[in-house]
Amino acid sequence: MKQLLFLFFAVVVTTGYAQVLPPPQPIVLEPLVVQVSINKVTNLVFHHRIMSVEVGSQEITASQVNDTALALQSSTRSFPETNLSVYAGDGRLYSFILIYADSPAHTSFLISWKDTTAFTELEEAEPLTEAAVQQTSADALAASHFLSRHSSDEFGVSLTLKSLYVRSTLFFFVFNLENETGVDYDVLRWHFSIRDKKRGKRTAVQEVDLTPVYLSKDAYHAGFRSNHLLVVALPKFTVPRKKYCLISLLEKDGGRNLQLRLRNNTLIKARQL
Incomplete structure (x- = not known):
């Protein structure tokens, strides 16, 4: 009888520990670092229509050239590191870190979802005829x-x-x-x-x-x-x-x-x- 009780409590304790799960970990978005200058325009070209743009600093001008292209330029010769968020028509959030550079190493970027972490992805649906x-x-x-x-x-x-x-x-x-x-x-x-x-x-x-x-x-x-x-x-x-x-x-x-x-x-x- 004692052996049966011991086995019962062992199963209960083991089961209880098995159900203890670690707390969910947040998904961290890894932004793409982009250099911005006062003398040059930095261009970001997306595969999908730009739906919304948010810039973390008033010293950065983000001008939409067309449905899929964004032009960035600084209004001052230097600014503290800031960020840029672009919400596109594919249902993804594209995140960028903006830093100042007098002479940016690159001024044109073709952005795909592999370049920066997507916040959300929509299931692909067959287009209607x-x-x-x-x-x-x-x-x-x-x-x-x-x-x-x-x-x-x-x-x-x-x-x-x-x-x-x-x-x-x-x-x-x-x-x-x-x-x-x-x-x-x-x-x-x-x-x-x-x-x-x-x-x-x-x-x-x-x-x-x-x-x-x-x-x-x-x-x-x-x-x-x-x-x-x-x-x-x-x-x-x-x-x-x-x-x-x-x-x-x-x-x-x-x-x-x-x-x-x-x-x-x-x-x-x-x-x-």
Whole structure:
């Protein structure tokens, strides 16, 4: 009997020790060191669209040359070591340490995810074919409309976000475009962008354009006293902190321009189709 009790307690103690796990260790991002000068421009070229840029010092100017290129230059002849964070369209955070050099050893960098540690990685999804995009747009129109708080009205014309769906790599925005006036409403341009909530001196990057991959045929016209639903498809994205997504609708030869502002708390409500 004593032997059985001893064996029982030995198993309990051994099992208890086996369940004791070490605390999780944080993942440390290893930044890439980049030299910046007052006399030369340092260029960073990424494989994916730049979504957001944050610079740790006001003495560094970060200017977005195009969707994937960033130009860095110091406004002073010397500055304390600082950092740069770039959030790209591939869902990764690229981290850099910036140091001053009168004559940088290198002034142009082609940045890939192997060069600097990624904060997060998105699973690759098969892109939708053109036919699949059109079919998904039709499905989004027929599906339930669960959003209504985001609306813009100007002189009898209104734009309301009714629902947001996601499939594969695309967002499908369902809007209601209503014209309560006796004058037709013709759209010059749809414009989607990510903007800073507050403009500051820390970086020259204030706005990133988003390009739709699909718009309904009736997205550019609302006849007098009409009301209809339409779909706009965009590459899937989220909005960094202190930024928002601006949706602008500009009237052709008119002033009835509409604007909607969306933040992450709306984007994350997107439903799968």
